[in-house]
Amino acid sequence: MADLDQISEMLQKGKAKEVERLVGEALVEGLNVKEILEKGLIAGMGIIGEKFKNNQVYVPEVLIAARAMNKGMTILEPAMVKAGVEPLGTVVIGTVSGDLHDIGKNLVCMMFKGAGFKVVDLGTDVSPEKFAAAAKENRACLVGLSALLTTTMPAMKDCVDLLKTQGGVKVIIGGAPVTQAYADEIGANGYSPDAASAVELGKKLIGAA
Amino acid sequence: METGRDVVLDALNHRQPSKVPVDFGGTSCSGMHCSVVAALRDHFGLEKRVVKIHEPFQMLGYIEEDLRQAMGVDATIAMPLSTMFGDDVAGDWKEWKTWWGQTVLIPSGMRVAATDDGGFVAYPQGDTLVPPCAKMPATGYFFDAVIRQEGFDEDELDPTDNTEEFTVLGESDLARIAAAAKAARDSGLAVVAGLPGTAFGDIAFVPGMSLKKPKGVRDVAEWYMSIAARPEFVHKVFDRQCEVAMENLKLLKARVGDNYDVVFVCGTDFGTQISTFCSLDALEELYLPYYGKINRWIHENTSWKTFKHSCGAIEPFIESLVGVGFDVLNPVQCSATGMDPRLLKDKYGSRLTFWGGGIDTQKTLPFGKPEEVRAQVLERCRIFNENGGFVFNAIHNVQAMTPTANMAALLDAITEFNTAGK
Numbered sequence: 001m002a003d004l005d006q007i008s009e010m011l012q013k014g015k016a017k018e019v020e021r022l023v024g025e026a027l028v029e030g031l032n033v034k035e036i037l038e039k040g041l042i043a044g045m046g047i048i049g050e051k052f053k054n055n056q057v058y059v060p061e062v063l064i065a066a067r068a069m070n071k072g073m074t075i076l077e078p079a080m081v082k083a084g085v086e087p088l089g090t091v092v093i094g095t096v097s098g099d100l101h102d103i104g105k106n107l108v109c110m111m112f113k114g115a116g117f118k119v120v121d122l123g124t125d126v127s128p129e130k131f132a133a134a135a136k137e138n139r140a141c142l143v144g145l146s147a148l149l150t151t152t153m154p155a156m157k158d159c160v161d162l163l164k165t166q167g168g169v170k171v172i173i174g175g176a177p178v179t180q181a182y183a184d185e186i187g188a189n190g191y192s193p194d195a196a197s198a199v200e201l202g203k204k205l206i207g208a209a
Numbered sequence: 210m211e212t213g214r215d216v217v218l219d220a221l222n223h224r225q226p227s228k229v230p231v232d233f234g235g236t237s238c239s240g241m242h243c244s245v246v247a248a249l250r251d252h253f254g255l256e257k258r259v260v261k262i263h264e265p266f267q268m269l270g271y272i273e274e275d276l277r278q279a280m281g282v283d284a285t286i287a288m289p290l291s292t293m294f295g296d297d298v299a300g301d302w303k304e305w306k307t308w309w310g311q312t313v314l315i316p317s318g319m320r321v322a323a324t325d326d327g328g329f330v331a332y333p334q335g336d337t338l339v340p341p342c343a344k345m346p347a348t349g350y351f352f353d354a355v356i357r358q359e360g361f362d363e364d365e366l367d368p369t370d371n372t373e374e375f376t377v378l379g380e381s382d383l384a385r386i387a388a389a390a391k392a393a394r395d396s397g398l399a400v401v402a403g404l405p406g407t408a409f410g411d412i413a414f415v416p417g418m419s420l421k422k423p424k425g426v427r428d429v430a431e432w433y434m435s436i437a438a439r440p441e442f443v444h445k446v447f448d449r450q451c452e453v454a455m456e457n458l459k460l461l462k463a464r465v466g467d468n469y470d471v472v473f474v475c476g477t478d479f480g481t482q483i484s485t486f487c488s489l490d491a492l493e494e495l496y497l498p499y500y501g502k503i504n505r506w507i508h509e510n511t512s513w514k515t516f517k518h519s520c521g522a523i524e525p526f527i528e529s530l531v532g533v534g535f536d537v538l539n540p541v542q543c544s545a546t547g548m549d550p551r552l553l554k555d556k557y558g559s560r561l562t563f564w565g566g567g568i569d570t571q572k573t574l575p576f577g578k579p580e581e582v583r584a585q586v587l588e589r590c591r592i593f594n595e596n597g598g599f600v601f602n603a604i605h606n607v608q609a610m611t612p613t614a615n616m617a618a619l620l621d622a623i624t625e626f627n628t629a630g631k
Contacts (some may be wrong), residue, residue: 014437014438036439036602045238055484055485058484058485058486058487058491059433059486060433060434060435060436060437060438060487060491061437061438062485063430063433063434064437064438066433067434085400091347097346097347097348098346098347098348098350099349100344100349100353101353103429103430103433106430107579117608123349125346125349127326138390149286149349149351150570150571150608150610151349151608151609151610152349152352152577155348176481176482176571177571177572179572188539190415191296193482193483194481194483194484202522202573
């Protein structure tokens with residue numbers, strides 16, 4: 001019989017093929033789709049996120065765990081649609097104009113996915129207009145802005161200003177030179193120093209914590 | 210008369226230098242964006258010259274002798290053979306106008322093309338018949354790698370695909386390296402040189418920007434995953450890389466001799482803003498054996514000091530880096546978790562030279578007021594310069610569009626520190 005704890009365990013170890021197999025078996029055995037998602041995949045990524053925050057695992061381990069989660073999600077997603085399992089919310093994420101760095105942004109995407117959000121990844125060098133359009137189109141509850149460079153941080157303010165005119169969406173920011181003080185200065189709803197905390201912050205902001 | 214080299218050597222040998230040694234431009238991690246170089250030339254009223262970009266990836270401007278003198282710089286770079294994109298820097302130079310309106314000089318072989326979205330792309334070895342290797346976005350001041358990752362079969366990964374760029378130096382290259390070292394030595398400044406092929410897993414090099422058709426693991430995330438998921442593969446890559454590097458070290462020593470003072474061994478970043486990038490176990494298992502081998506040979510056979518660059522919160526790794534023979538640490542990111550200047554100096558100051566740590570380039574230098582810059586520079590000099598073991602440098606390259614008033618405040622503060630009490 002499929003073991004949801006084992007899915008979580010294999011995910012934490014980054015064993016993508018195992019996660020894919022176990023999720024497939026769980027579905028064949030008729031386990032509840034939401035339970036597979038929550039007690040298997042989300043539980044596993046939650047532990048990885050917590051360990052990442054506490055410096056018990058590092059970027060390479062998070063990346064392989066996320067890859068394993070993606071494998072599992074590929075199998076699970078059609079069943080989720082069929083069963084009408086709704087995401088926790090939609091978050092639009094991207095690296096701001098002029099900046100092509102994406103490792104940090106990708107980690108944040110993975111953590112949000114791993115927490116049960118629908119993630120719309122806009123990639124890098126994203127204009128304020130593109131953020132605003134994507135937030136509207138996807139009815140996003142959250143927008144995450146990333147910047148690695150001091151020269152691209154000002155683009156975050158442009159995004160925040162434009163997104164504020166749309167209303168209804170919370171904006172969180174992050175990246176190496178970014179601070180809480182800068183978030184306050186530009187009127188962002190929050191700042192997070194790492195990918196796992198970004199999810200906690202996002203959940204809090206949308207009242208899902 | 211005391212030279213720039215003398216004060217740097219004092220610092221490196223943990224003797225109290227007569228002034229704070231200063232580096233700007235000695236390495237590709239301690240330079241200045243071309244826009245700042247141009248602004249400082251104007252600030253000092255120097256002859257109008259188009260700034261030469263010797264390192265286009267980060268758009269670093271070459272700091273010529275007149276500017277070095279005006280800034281009180283004590284170290285210089287031994288010019289490498291080529292850029293990160295594989296363009297020869299020994300030939301002619303040509304003008305290129307950036308989107309922010311600055312005309313710069315780039316190697317004549319370098320090919321830059323405008324893209325439909327307003328940005329620019331650069332090509333490996335200037336070859337426009339293959340896909341571009343780097344991109345500068347429409348509002349960006351730097352290039353970044355274009356990932357050219359071909360599909361691969363996990364079970365068929367061949368380590369030699371990831372070592373194509375590491376080759377034993379030929380006679381003509383060695384002759385040019387020796388000439389560059391001699392020219393740098395004649396400056397009277399401390400000479401810093403990059404070593405070919407000793408950057409184990411440096412993420413800036415992993416995408417293989419200088420290669421026309423890179424093979425193997427070239428995607429940044431895929432490489433990071435390799436550290437956790439394919440350690441045997443990484444070892445095989447590093448083994449081959451180290452073998453070639455050891456061969457080159459012997460050739461370099463024979464041709465360059467004592468014309469190098471400091472060698473930039475590796476720029477692999479082990480820290481994020483708040484933590485290390487990998488575990489201490491991974492550092493010890495995957496990287497230290499190679500660092501140890503390289504550093505040991507250098508110390509047994511040359512007078513060169515070994516330089517390790519790593520951004521971020523790497524305090525938990527410093528003891529290990531000292532243990533495998535690194536003499537110099539850069540850029541000493543004091544804003545990262547655990548990287549307190551006083552703690553670092555007290556704990557490692559007698560064994561390690563801090564080449565950096567002088568000013569925060571994430572906040573204070575680009576966004577602070579001149580008086581904040583002054584205060585931080587004075588504080589860092591007070592802490593780090595005690596008994597040598599310090600070469601002043603900003604924490605990594607001075608970023609584009611840094612206010613000239615802040616750069617002037619930085620340089621004035623160093624002078625103020627040096628003259629205080631004299």
